[in-house]
Every structure is written in structure tokens, then in C-alpha cells.
Amino acid sequence: MAACVVLLLAGATVCVALSEAGAGSLWRHAYHAPVVLAALRWGMGGVLAALAAVLLYSPFVLPALERQGPSPAVLEGLVTLALVLGVGVSSGALAAGFRRERARHDTLVAVQRAVDGETPLELTLVRLRACLEARLGGAVGLAVRDGERVALAGAAVLAPGSPAVRVLATGAPLYIADLGGGGRPRRAFVAPLVGRGGTTGALVLERRDDVGPGERRALLALAAHVGLALENARLAARQRRFAEELAEKVTAATRHVVEMDRLKSDFVAIASHELRTPLTALQGFSELLATRRFAPSELARVGAIMNAETERLGRIVADFLDLARLERGLAPPLRRMRVDAGAVVSEAVEVLRRARTTHALEFFCQAPLPAIEADPDALDRVVKNLIGNAVKYSPIGSCVRVAARPQSAPPGVEITVEDEGPGIAEADLARVFEPYFRTAGGARVAVGAGLGLAVVKSLVDAHGGSIHAQNVAPHGTRMTLILPALP
Amino acid sequence: MRALEHAYTPSRAGLFDATPVPALAALAAAWSLAALILPAPAARGIGLAAAHGGLLGTALAWTAAERPRERWAPLAAALLLGAATLSARLLPLGALAYLAVPAWLLWRHHGWWGNGLRHVTATLAGALFGLLLGLHLLVNAALTLGFHVRPPRAADFVAWFAYDLGANVLAAEMFFRAGLFVRAHRRWSFTAAAALSTAASVARYLVDPLLPHTAEILAGATFYLGLLGAGNCWLLARHGSLGGPLAAGLIFFAAYRLLAR
Numbered sequence: 001m002a003a004c005v006v007l008l009l010a011g012a013t014v015c016v017a018l019s020e021a022g023a024g025s026l027w028r029h030a031y032h033a034p035v036v037l038a039a040l041r042w043g044m045g046g047v048l049a050a051l052a053a054v055l056l057y058s059p060f061v062l063p064a065l066e067r068q069g070p071s072p073a074v075l076e077g078l079v080t081l082a083l084v085l086g087v088g089v090s091s092g093a094l095a096a097g098f099r100r101e102r103a104r105h106d107t108l109v110a111v112q113r114a115v116d117g118e119t120p121l122e123l124t125l126v127r128l129r130a131c132l133e134a135r136l137g138g139a140v141g142l143a144v145r146d147g148e149r150v151a152l153a154g155a156a157v158l159a160p161g162s163p164a165v166r167v168l169a170t171g172a173p174l175y176i177a178d179l180g181g182g183g184r185p186r187r188a189f190v191a192p193l194v195g196r197g198g199t200t201g202a203l204v205l206e207r208r209d210d211v212g213p214g215e216r217r218a219l220l221a222l223a224a225h226v227g228l229a230l231e232n233a234r235l236a237a238r239q240r241r242f243a244e245e246l247a248e249k250v251t252a253a254t255r256h257v258v259e260m261d262r263l264k265s266d267f268v269a270i271a272s273h274e275l276r277t278p279l280t281a282l283q284g285f286s287e288l289l290a291t292r293r294f295a296p297s298e299l300a301r302v303g304a305i306m307n308a309e310t311e312r313l314g315r316i317v318a319d320f321l322d323l324a325r326l327e328r329g330l331a332p333p334l335r336r337m338r339v340d341a342g343a344v345v346s347e348a349v350e351v352l353r354r355a356r357t358t359h360a361l362e363f364f365c366q367a368p369l370p371a372i373e374a375d376p377d378a379l380d381r382v383v384k385n386l387i388g389n390a391v392k393y394s395p396i397g398s399c400v401r402v403a404a405r406p407q408s409a410p411p412g413v414e415i416t417v418e419d420e421g422p423g424i425a426e427a428d429l430a431r432v433f434e435p436y437f438r439t440a441g442g443a444r445v446a447v448g449a450g451l452g453l454a455v456v457k458s459l460v461d462a463h464g465g466s467i468h469a470q471n472v473a474p475h476g477t478r479m480t481l482i483l484p485a486l487p
Numbered sequence: 488m489r490a491l492e493h494a495y496t497p498s499r500a501g502l503f504d505a506t507p508v509p510a511l512a513a514l515a516a517a518w519s520l521a522a523l524i525l526p527a528p529a530a531r532g533i534g535l536a537a538a539h540g541g542l543l544g545t546a547l548a549w550t551a552a553e554r555p556r557e558r559w560a561p562l563a564a565a566l567l568l569g570a571a572t573l574s575a576r577l578l579p580l581g582a583l584a585y586l587a588v589p590a591w592l593l594w595r596h597h598g599w600w601g602n603g604l605r606h607v608t609a610t611l612a613g614a615l616f617g618l619l620l621g622l623h624l625l626v627n628a629a630l631t632l633g634f635h636v637r638p639p640r641a642a643d644f645v646a647w648f649a650y651d652l653g654a655n656v657l658a659a660e661m662f663f664r665a666g667l668f669v670r671a672h673r674r675w676s677f678t679a680a681a682a683l684s685t686a687a688s689v690a691r692y693l694v695d696p697l698l699p700h701t702a703e704i705l706a707g708a709t710f711y712l713g714l715l716g717a718g719n720c721w722l723l724a725r726h727g728s729l730g731g732p733l734a735a736g737l738i739f740f741a742a743y744r745l746l747a748r
Binding site: 139157 | 496498631724
């Protein structure tokens with residue numbers, strides 16, 4: 001194209017030179033062609049072509065002006081000089097303006113594409129920077145706030161006191177005519193990226209060429225667009241993440257509801273079974289009492305059995321009531337008083353030792369134990385429940401060890417119940433205190449509603465204590481209960 | 488990127504900071520004294536050396552502001568130029584002594600001239616620009632003002648070339664482009680900086696006593712020196728080498744020396 005412009009200029013000059021009319025030759029109008037061509041191709045390059053045309057044509061006009069004065073031919077030549085210059089400037093400006101607008105539109109579209117899609121912020125910034133560098137004719141950098149940190153593109157670090165940091169702090173654009181550093185002047189324009197929460201980042205353009213006021217205004221508009229595009233991309237990503245999290249939560253909740261439903265069904269079946277056993281016994285013995293006559297000694301034995309079954313029925317109903325309170329978020333009612341934990345545990349062990357003959361029960365107490373404030377009935381119930389569980393899930397003939405020790409930090413009493421059973425799967429250790437939960441192994445070994453440990457935990461929590469389960473080597477489970485001492 | 492990775496402190500320096508005022512005042516005083524007490528040719532020689540030395544020395548002081556010894560560079564440059572002027576007056580081919588000035592500058596600041604391909608490209612571009620402008624001057628002056636192209640004697644041409652290279656073009660390009668334009672360009676846009684530099688360089692030639700002060704010559708000088716100045720500013724800004732402006736100026740003035748009534 002450059003060669004074409006040069007050839008057209010040279011051709012017009014040769015034609016004017018060869019023409020007999022000289023400055024007034026019609027060929028003078030041919031200078032417009034390369035001028036318009038250059039303007040269309042290079043924008044303001046049309047001005048240079050116009051200057052070249054003026055330089056080439058003026059040697060025909062000015063001597064004629066010297067010789068002939070302001071003759072019609074000379075005036076035509078002067079008008080042509082002015083026209084060529086005017087056409088060069090106006091067509092160059094128009095073409096440059098059109099090219100600028102097109103470039104801006106293309107840049108906005110490219111920016112939108114660069115920030116589109118689900119990519120991490122750093123990668124988005126790298127893409128955005130590459131896109132802008134290709135269009136802005138200089139080095140481009142981006143600094144975008146991402147929570148507490150600032151994500152960067154085009155630099156490894158963000159120096160305190162740098163122009164970008166100033167713009168991030170003030171939100172005002174900054175133009176620097178020379179960044180320093182020696183050599184030719186290096187311009188920099190830093191435009192704030194504006195989001196909903198104010199200044200969210202900075203767009204930096206560095207180059208050797210000028211960044212004029214018009215271009216700075218365009219860059220401000222571009223930065224505003226980039227800021228909004230980044231904000232929208234971030235909001236869209238957040239929306240997607242939120243939807244995903246919501247879906248996950250709904251799935252988990254549904255799974256939980258299904259699981260609870262299953263557990264409750266199991267519970268109803270087990271509870272019916274649990275209630276039916278003592279009821280059947282009571283029904284059978286009451287029928288016997290109604291239809292037969294018993295010797296006084298037999299009568300006493302039947303009465304004892306019926307009493308034991310009634311107590312069992314009472315315990316089950318108490319567990320149900322406690323569970324109901326637990327599910328309503330209410331603490332179990334306690335009658336708290338100063339209690340010697342060693343005595344309560346010792347008595348519970350002694351009662352169970354007398355009642356159970358299938359397992360050996362050992363008790364160890366490291367005296368003196370600090371006094372605690374507790375409901376003695378609740379504590380008795382907790383200890384008996386733990387021992388009952390240990391007995392239920394460990395083989396006949398094995399030993400259940402119960403111990404009570406003082407604890408120094410924080411001051412309290414530690415009560416442990418350890419069995420020689422198969423232990424609990426690691427994944428289930430944290431869940432054994434959930435209502436209705438029963439381990440797979442436990443469900444096979446013994447019948448139960450899965451309420452005992454849940455009630456135990458609620459009682460311990462009500463006392464301000466803690467309880468946890470752990471497996472012990474070589475096999476077995478240890479339940480550790482800690483109750484705070486009185487100050 | 489500097490705007491991200493380096494702290495920025497705005498420069499408080501003014502456009503004319505580090506101007507060697509005492510040295511320039513001394514040169515002005517010497518020139519005035521010479522004009523008062525010496526015969527006109529001698530005073531003109533001293534004036535020439537003082538003017539070019541002042542431009543060169545000021546450019547040296549501006550471009551090496553951190554080196555205090557450059558404050559007296561105008562005097563050193565003027566002395567060197569004075570010696571070269573004396574040599575040119577007294578000896579055949581004595582004008583070659585002007586070549587000592589660029590050698591002296593190269594010795595002091597070899598970094599100014601650029602290096603590598605960029606420098607070669609800049610010099611070639613400048614040479615082409617100077618050639619086109621010079622040719623246009625020759626054609627236009629011949630057609631319009633009745634000048635003739637008359638090749639001078641080789642000795643005269645060499646003397647003029649040495650004078651342009653060592654004093655006229657060198658001092659102008661050093662001061663108006665490497666000094667004034669670069670300083671202004673660090674503060675303002677290219678257009679503003681080039682306008683200031685070009686206007687100042689045109690003014691320098693218009694007050695030059697060696698230029699015939701007729702209307703058409705002044706108009707032509709303004710036109711061509713304006714174009715030369717603006718083009719040289721663009722060459723310097725584009726390539727970062729003074730080779731382009733120097734080559735353009737040398738070739739343009741060589742063409743100018745070919746003109747004769």
C-alpha cells in the first residue's frame with residue numbers, strides 16, 4: 001500500500017510536470033487519490049501523504065506565483081494545495097475516528113469473551129491481559145482485588161507506593177508522562193476497575209507512545225467495562241457455586257431424612273419388640289395369677305418377676321420420654337447436689353455384679369476423687385447404661401472394667417467403662433451417640449432401639465461433662481466420661 | 488511492569504533544572520567583552536564559539552545532571568570550539584579541527600549515540616529524511632527564488648561539513664533534541680514537546696547572523712527548519728538515537744551549502 005501511495009504521488013507529479021499547463025494542470029487533482037488512499041489505510045497517515053503532495057506540488061505553484069502573480073492558474077494551484085491538505089486532514093481524522101470506534105467495539109467484544117467461562121481469576125486475568133495487549137499497543141497489567149489478596153497479571157508483585165496501588169487506594173485514574181528508569185520516556189496510564197463495591201482493581205497501560213486525553217477517556221470507559229465484566233463473571237461463578245452447594249445440601253438433607261425415616265421405622269419395630277417382651281411376661285404372669293393358685297413362695301417369685309419386668313418397662317418408657325425431650329432440644333430434668341462419684345459408680349457396679357453372672361465386673365477407684373455436682377439418679381443411670389452396653393456387646397465370660405480417677409486439667413472425675421468386645425468401626429465412633437444409630441455389628445449381636453447412648457450423652461451434656469468412645473488394643477471399646485469437679 | 492512492581496515518586500525537577508547558569512553567564516560576558524574591545528571578525532569568532540559552546544555545554548549539563556562537573560561544560564565546549572574556529576581561520580583545512588568536538592563528546596558520553604541495529608536504522612532513516620528535504624529545498628529554491636545548484640570546491644565543502652558536524656548541526660541537535668525535546672517529552676505529549684523544540688530551533692536559526700535576512704529566505708528557513716526540527720523530534724522519539732537527527736541535519740545542511748545565487 002505504501003508503494004502504491006508513493007507511485008501515485010510520483011505519477012501525479014510527473015504528469016503535472018509534463019503537462020503544458022504547469023500549476024494549472026488538471027493532473028493536479030490526481031494528488032487527492034494517494035491522500036485519500038493513505039487516510040483510508042493509515043488514518044492520520046493521510047496527513048503525511050497530504051504533506052508529501054503539498055511538497056511535491058508546491059514547486060509548480062510557487063514559481064508560477066513569483067512569475068505571474070495571482071493569476072487564475074496560480075490561484076487554482078493554491079486552492080488545490082489547500083484542498084489536498086484539507087482532504088488529508090479531514091479524511092485522515094474521519095478514518096482514524098472510524099478505526100478507533102471499530103477497535104473499541106472489537107476490544108469490548110474480546111474482553112467479554114476473555115472473561116467468559118468458568119476459569120479461576122488468575123487465568124481470566126492472563127487471558128484478559130493478552131487480549132488487551134494485542135489491542136492497546138503497549139504493555140498491559142491488571143491488579144484485581146480478590147478478598148484480602150490482589151490477583152495480578154503482568155507482574156510478579158505489587159509494590160507498595162506503585163501507581164497501581166495508588167489507584168486502588170484512591171479510585172482516581174492516574175497518568176504518568178514518564179515512569180523513569182532511564183532511556184526514552186515511558187508513559188503509563190492507570191485506570192480504576194469499578195465494581196459494585198467501589199474500586200475493585202486497576203488496569204495499567206505502559207508504552208513509549210503518548211496516551212492522549214481522548215485515549216485516556218476511552219481507557220477509562222474500557223476499564224469500567226472490564227470491571228463490570230469481571231464483577232459479573234465473579235457473580236455468575238458465585239451463583240453457580242451457591243447453586244451447587246444448595247443442591248449438595250438438599251441431596252444430603254434428603255439422604256438424612258430417608259435415613260431418619262428408616263431408623264424410625266427400625267425404632268418402631270424395635271420399640272414394639274422391646275415393649276412387647278415385658279408386656280408379654282406381665283400378661284402371662286397376670287393370667288397365671290388370675291387362673292391358678294400359687295404357694296406363697298411361688299407367689300413371691302412371680303411378684304418379683306413382674307416387678308422386674310415393670311421396672312424394665314418403666315426404663316424403656318423413661319428412655320422414650322428422655323428422647324422426646326432431647327429431640328425437642330430440652331435438657332433432661334436434673335436434681336443436682338454434691339455427689340461422691342466414686343460411691344455412686346461403686347454402688348452401680350455392685351448392683352449389676354449381683355444381677356449379672358455372665359461377665360466379670362471389675363471396679364477400680366483412684367481415691368480421693370474430687371466432689372462433683374450431679375443428679376445421683378442420672379449418674380447411676382449413665383453408669384448402668386454404659387456397663388449394660390459393655391456387657392451386651394462383649395462375649396460371655398469376658399471382663400468389663402470400670403474405673404474412676406481424678407482429673408487435674410480441667411479438674412474433674414474421669415469414669416471409664418472398658419469391655420473386651422469386637423470394638424466399633426472407626427467411622428462409627430463419632431456416631432454412636434446419635435439417636436437411633438446402631439452399628440452394623442451391634443445390630444447383629446443384640447436387639448436395641450439405639451437410644452441408650454443418646455440418652456447418656458444428653459445427661460452428660462446436661463452435667464457440663466463430655467463423653468467419647470474409642471477402641472482399645474487388642475480388641476474392645478472404652479467409653480470415657482468426664483464430669484467437672486466442684487470449684 | 489514498572490507501574491505495578493515499582494514505587495513511583497513524581498519528579499519535582501523543572502524543565503530548566505541543572506542549567507549551568509554561571510558558565511553561560513561567563514560565556515555571555517566574554518562575548519560582550521569581545522564585541523566591545525576586539526575587531527569584528529575576532530568578536531564574531533568568539534561569539535560563534537560561545538553560542539555553540541553554550542548550547543553544547545547546556546545539553547551536556549542537562550543530560551548528565553547528576554554529574555556536577557558538567558556545570559562548567561559550556562566553557563570547555565566553547566574553548567574547544569574557539570580553538571577550532573581559530574584553526575579554521577588560520578590554517579588550510581584547519582576547519583577539520585571542528586571534528587575534535589564530536590570526538591570530545593564521544594569520549595565523555597558515548598552512551599548518547601545509541602548502538603546496534605536500532606542506531607543504524609535510525610541513522611539511515613534520518614539520512615533519507617534529510618536527503619528528501621534537501622532535494623526539495625534545492626528544487627524549490629532553484630525554481631522559486633532563482634538559486635543555482637553550484638557544487639563548491641572540495642576544500643570548502645569539507646570545511647563546511649566539518650563545521651556542521653562539529654558545531655552547527657551537532658550543537659543544535661544536542662541542545663534542541665537530546666536536551667530540550669527529551670526533557671519536554673518526559674513531561675508533555677510528543678506534539679507539545681516537538682512544537683517547543685522545533686520553535687526554539689527555528690528561532691535559533693532565524694537569529695543566526697550568518698542567515699541572510701530577506702523575507703523569502705526567512706520564510707523558507709522557517710518552513711524547512713520547522714520540518715527538519717519536527718522530523719528530527721519524531722526520529723529521536725521513534726528510535727531513541729541521536730544518529731537519525733544528526734544524519735538528517737548534516738545532509739540537509741549539505742544540500743543547503745550547494746545553493747548559490
